Amino acid sequence: MQVTETLKDGLKRGYTITVTAAELDAKVQEKLIEAQPEVEMKGFRKGKVPLAMLRKQFGQRLIGDAIQDSVDGAMREHFEASGDRPALQPDVKMQNGDSWTEGDDVVVDMSYEALPEIPEVDLDKLKLERLMVKADEASVDEALQNLAASAENFEDRKKGSKAKDGDQVVIDFLGKVDGEAFEGGAAEDYPLVLGSGSFIPGFEEQLVGAKAGDEVEVKVSFPSEYGAANLAGKDAVFACTVKAVKEPKPAEVDDELAKKYGAEDLAALKAQIGERLEEEYKDATRAVMKRSLLDQLDALVDFELPPSLVEAEAKQIAHQLWHEENPEHQGHDHGDVEVTDEHTKLATRRVRLGLLLAEMGRKHEIEVTDSEMTQAILTQARQYPGQERAFFDFVQQNQEIQSQIRAPLFEDKVVDHIIGHAKVDEKEASKDDLQKAVEALDEA
Template identity: 70%
Template sequence: MQVTETLNEGLKRGYQITITAAELDEKVNAKLKEAQPEVEMKGFRKGKVPMALLKKQFGPRVLGEAMQEAVDGAMNDHFEATGDKPAMQPDVKMDAGEEWKEGDDVVVTMTYEALPQIPEADLSTVTLEKLVVKAGADEIEDALKNLAATAQNFEDKDGAAEDGDQVVIDFLGKVDGEAFDGGAAEDYPLVLGSGSFIPGFEEQLVGLKAGDEKNVEVKFPEEYGAENLAGKDAVFECKVKEVKAPAEAAIDDELAKKFGVEDLATLKTQVTERLEAEYAGAARAVMKRGLLDQLDAVVSFDLPPSLVEAEAKQIAHQLYHEENPDDHGHEHGEIETTEEHTTLAERRVRLGLLLADIGQKQEIQVTDAEFTQAVMTQARQYPGQERQFFEFVQQNPQMRQQIQAPLFEDKVVDYIAENAQLTEKEVSKEELEKAVEALDEE
């Protein structure tokens, strides 16, 4: 076997691998000899089939396996000897192509871009500022009011129903004079203006009082889920039994109990912790950007063009969908990348390779428990389909990598932050919000 270098420019590499016909034949014979004791064939006892017959019967298939194993082995030996790590899957082509025939040498050309050698980054020069926001009395009070609004009660009222009121109704829906399935209910609580019913229904109940009856005339939308009702005119015979006005829940121990805690003091503590956890998460994003900016400034090395190109295309694709949120498909064709996309891609690739190198050298790993927790968090976005999501992740290596990569990066960032010169600065909520907004502007 012979390996000859054909290309060495920057990170681009090219090699010609030659496997002689004799070497390949030797591998085929070895594989057939290994299998011979287990082979059964009509007219021969098990393990006694002659090699010449085995080669005639199984030679072509074994030849293909031997060829693939020889090429794979040569590639692995090459990467082990050189220390090269390909940035993406190497491009491997058989020089003779379909013209190759048994008895010929196998000549393969392998090209790839090597990952660069990452220079040591002087992390001792990294200085970080951590913004700290304490939850103020006003923020806590606003949060409690929002909780009270979600626990809203309705109290009986005299007079006509208004938008925002709750009416308790009996109704019977008919199309062409005939009642239809799902079109009737008794003692149904409906908040006017909530948009719970089809367009035009709730508005016609405004102004009615308890005891009033009305035929509500509406038209089902053309895109309505039930085909037998879509686009049809309907009449709902309605009777208003009660009218209730909204009444905010009082901010007291009873409110706290509705949210599963014993008293208002405990609820306030939980609200404070939640707010400050949100502030801490935002502050960490600001600190992380500052860290990445510093790292980007202190390291420089060649980047694999294929990784930069792939990342630039991903950025362009993502920005396209952000600017065109109604286009959910992928039939828009290839999106042309700009210089701005490429510049951002270079930064992402450079920092990604640097963080990966630091993490590897410090033996930083994502634990099974951390990975499982991340999967569980994402699975909650698919209520009722959590099991299917877990199975999808298990069977999809690319999805596992997408979940694991940001976990690994965050652990590396935490390591650097723990060993950096870190100062804390207490700021207001407004100052933190401005700092977060600035992240999107850069």
């Protein structure tokens, strides 16, 4: 077996792998000998079928496996000897694939982009700042008021009051399409919050200004993509009777509110809110510190990058940003998305930092444990109530999804390792200071 270098240009590599006919024949013979003890054939006891007969029966079938094993072995030996690590799966093509016949040498072209040599970083030279933010009384009170608002009740307005946006109207209604009532188009004593968007577009707006006792005819059109095919795109008329108009009243901030949220009393609820806020502040502070760390690493290191990785990342960034700007397009049938210089610049930074963090993690033997992966999968599964087991099983059977979950876990562990070796100064800050720092992340 012979491996000959054909290209060495920057990180680009090219080689020709030649497997001689004799080597291939020996590999086929090896496979026949390996299989012989388990083969049964008419006229022979198990394991006693002559190799010549096995070759005649199975030789052609084993040649493909022998070629694959030989080429894989040559590639493995090459990477072990050269120390190269391919950035992506090597491109492997058989030169004489169409014309090859048994007895010919097998000649394969292999090309790839090698991962670059990544310089060491002196972590002791990194200087970071950790903002220390406490949950003050004003922040806790603000959170309490938000809880009270979300636990609001509705109370009857004065007799004759007109319904406003945000009010709750209690209605009886009967809907008809082409003069005929339809399934699901009627209800009694239905509490509808105006402006909630819970009914067909245009329905709630026509009840603004109505009073208790009013009869209102609401005319709407079902959306063309409506779930019920028999109603999609159809005009409808709803006869509505307004039975009550109620205004929202925030819940009182007291022990009863606390009990609604599982706390023993108001003091316990305040303590819980304070702890939750400080956890949120810690998460935000870490995000700010992580950005500072990545900025410093990006400025400290510079090395050649595999063009294919940068190109793939730039396309991914362009595609993601396009969908963020065009949220109405859920699929991928939108044609090509132009990759700009800005996309490529961001991709270059991401690939450089990604390779650097991956190398630091490899050198320091940082790994994501099975228990950490399981916990992360379970956390995501909770986003699908009632389907947690199905989601968990789906992830367990999908290597790509597992990689997507493992990647950020690995990055965070490497970042934590770096922070543990950097010089970190703590600085007291207000919630507003932290908010400005977080907003700056989005602007960068």
